[in-house]
Amino acid sequence: xxxxxxxxxxxxxxxxxxxxxxxxxxxxxxxxxxxxxxxxxxxxxxxxxxxxxxxxxxxxxxxxxxxx
Amino acid sequence: xxxxxxxxxxxxxxxxxxxxxxxxxxxxxxxxxxxxxxxxxxxxxxxxxxxxxxxxxxxxxxxxxxxxxxxxxxxxxxxxxxxxxxxxxxxxxxxxxxxxxxxxxxxxxxxxxxxxxxxxxxxxxxxxxxxxxxxxxxxxxxxxxxxxxxxxxxxxxxxxxxxxxxxxxxxxxxxxxxxxxxxxxxxxxxxxxxxxxxxxxxxxxxxxxxxxxxxxxxxxxxxxxxxxxxxxxxxxxxxxxxxxxxxxxxxxxxxxxxxxxxxxxxxxxxxxxxxxxxxxxxxxxxxxxxxxxxxxxxxxxxxxxxxxxxxxxxxxxxxxxxxxxxxxxxxxxxxxxxxxxxxxxxxxxxxxxxxxxxxxxxxxxxxxxxxxxxxxxxxxxxxxxxxxxxxxxxxxxxxxxxxx
Numbered sequence: 001x002x003x004x005x006x007x008x009x010x011x012x013x014x015x016x017x018x019x020x021x022x023x024x025x026x027x028x029x030x031x032x033x034x035x036x037x038x039x040x041x042x043x044x045x046x047x048x049x050x051x052x053x054x055x056x057x058x059x060x061x062x063x064x065x066x067x068x
Numbered sequence: 069x070x071x072x073x074x075x076x077x078x079x080x081x082x083x084x085x086x087x088x089x090x091x092x093x094x095x096x097x098x099x100x101x102x103x104x105x106x107x108x109x110x111x112x113x114x115x116x117x118x119x120x121x122x123x124x125x126x127x128x129x130x131x132x133x134x135x136x137x138x139x140x141x142x143x144x145x146x147x148x149x150x151x152x153x154x155x156x157x158x159x160x161x162x163x164x165x166x167x168x169x170x171x172x173x174x175x176x177x178x179x180x181x182x183x184x185x186x187x188x189x190x191x192x193x194x195x196x197x198x199x200x201x202x203x204x205x206x207x208x209x210x211x212x213x214x215x216x217x218x219x220x221x222x223x224x225x226x227x228x229x230x231x232x233x234x235x236x237x238x239x240x241x242x243x244x245x246x247x248x249x250x251x252x253x254x255x256x257x258x259x260x261x262x263x264x265x266x267x268x269x270x271x272x273x274x275x276x277x278x279x280x281x282x283x284x285x286x287x288x289x290x291x292x293x294x295x296x297x298x299x300x301x302x303x304x305x306x307x308x309x310x311x312x313x314x315x316x317x318x319x320x321x322x323x324x325x326x327x328x329x330x331x332x333x334x335x336x337x338x339x340x341x342x343x344x345x346x347x348x349x350x351x352x353x354x355x356x357x358x359x360x361x362x363x364x365x366x367x368x369x370x371x372x373x374x375x376x377x378x379x380x381x382x383x384x385x386x387x388x389x390x391x392x393x394x395x396x397x398x399x400x401x402x403x404x405x406x407x408x409x410x411x412x413x414x415x416x417x418x419x420x421x422x423x424x425x426x427x428x429x430x431x432x433x434x435x436x437x438x439x440x441x442x443x444x445x446x447x448x449x450x451x452x453x454x455x456x457x458x459x460x461x462x463x464x465x466x467x468x469x470x471x472x
Contacts, residue, residue: 010207011205011233012203012204012205012207015205015339015342015343018343018346018350019346021350022346022349022350022353025350025353025354025357026349026353028357032357032361035354035357036354039350039354042350043350046343046346046347046350049343050340050343052233053336053339053340053343056231056232056233056336057336059228059232
């Protein structure tokens with residue numbers, strides 16, 4: 001079957017944390033430096049989410065190539 | 069000499085048998101009649117005669133086909149049987165081989181189904197309150213099904229297209245016949261052998277078939293193993309119109325195996341859209357925070373300008389705030405938003421760094437952004453920020469121009 005890689009992929013984790021951060025930021029009431037720290041983390045999480053999805057896309061392309 | 073065709077008994081019997089078996093009028097047909105002369109042989113086969121008022125036919129119901137009906141066939145009952153004719157050569161008997169049987173009313177299987185359903189309902193196995201939500205992004209799915217055939221292929225295709233981050237593990241099982249229930253049940257129980265944190269979803273699937281073909285999924289041992297399964301179970305047994313007890317006990321029932329795959333994993337295009345929406349909200353929230361801070365500070369600044377002599381303490385306070393903000397803006401926000409907006413072409417229009425890269429510049433003094441020429445006096449030292457860097461500069465007032 002398809003690799004142990006899925007162990008390292010924790011899309012769910014990234015996605016849920018990003019969601020939490022956005023909600024916290026939208027809710028407000030945080031200090032400036034807290035907000036910025038959260039924002040910075042959020043940027044990384046979003047990048048990682050997208051990377052995982054891009055990798056997924058690449059894998060589909062590979063599968064389609066293999067199949068054809 | 070006259071030539072006469074002479075057949076051996078074996079030859080002619082074989083020819084009769086052949087001609088009966090190839091004749092589609094005598095194959096795969098339904099017969100209606102009454103059972104008599106019922107014999108349940110030690111071998112497991114059942115021999116009987118079906119008759120109406122003036123004819124009778126000898127029938128055989130082989131072990132592999134009759135196991136569901138064995139205890140429920142009785143003499144003198146009215147039945148509907150399905151099967152094909154053949155010739156039993158050893159006796160020259162015409163025989164009907166039964167592959168399916170229904171009793172006059174709704175059939176023994178239906179009655180048995182209802183009995184079990186009532187009993188297990190009373191026990192609470194089908195309670196809606198104990199249905200568990202499916203994991204949003206399952207990492208490993210155990211698929212309990214036949215290792216060959218269309219079902220596993222369909223599931224594999226759909227899962228890999230929608231969400232290739234999920235790993236499928238196939239638990240091969242027998243899905244029909246006398247050993248199926250045990251095989252399915254132990255395959256489901258196998259989920260624990262991977263550790264409950266590893267498998268996060270089970271799909272129990274089988275393609276379409278007759279009521280007998282699907283019967284294993286009504287067996288109590290299968291129902292209970294789904295009930296006690298430590299992770300959520302999706303059932304997909306037969307076609308949309310087929311209902312088994314396994315469907316009733318499962319956390320979610322899918323109309324078909326393909327439907328199960330669609331329920332099991334999200335579609336990556338939709339998820340990508342969700343992520344993009346989160347990114348937009350994320351950027352908006354930090355921008356809102358900054359613009360409200362900006363407004364507050366420029367409000368203070370304008371008051372300070374008006375009452376300069378009496379405001380040293382206030383000014384110091386404001387300065388502290390603006391210092392923190394500008395530091396933040398210069399070293400974090402601009403950088404970070406450039407980062408994220410770069411990866412997100414569509415969102416560029418929202419980005420402050422995008423404004424700069426369109427040719428605008430930002431002027432700051434003592435780490436505070438200057439939003440109006442009124443904030444500057446002659447010889448002030450300022451910083452001018454472009455999208456690609458900053459320069460120090462000094463203001464030189466020549467005659468107090470105030471062109472907008």
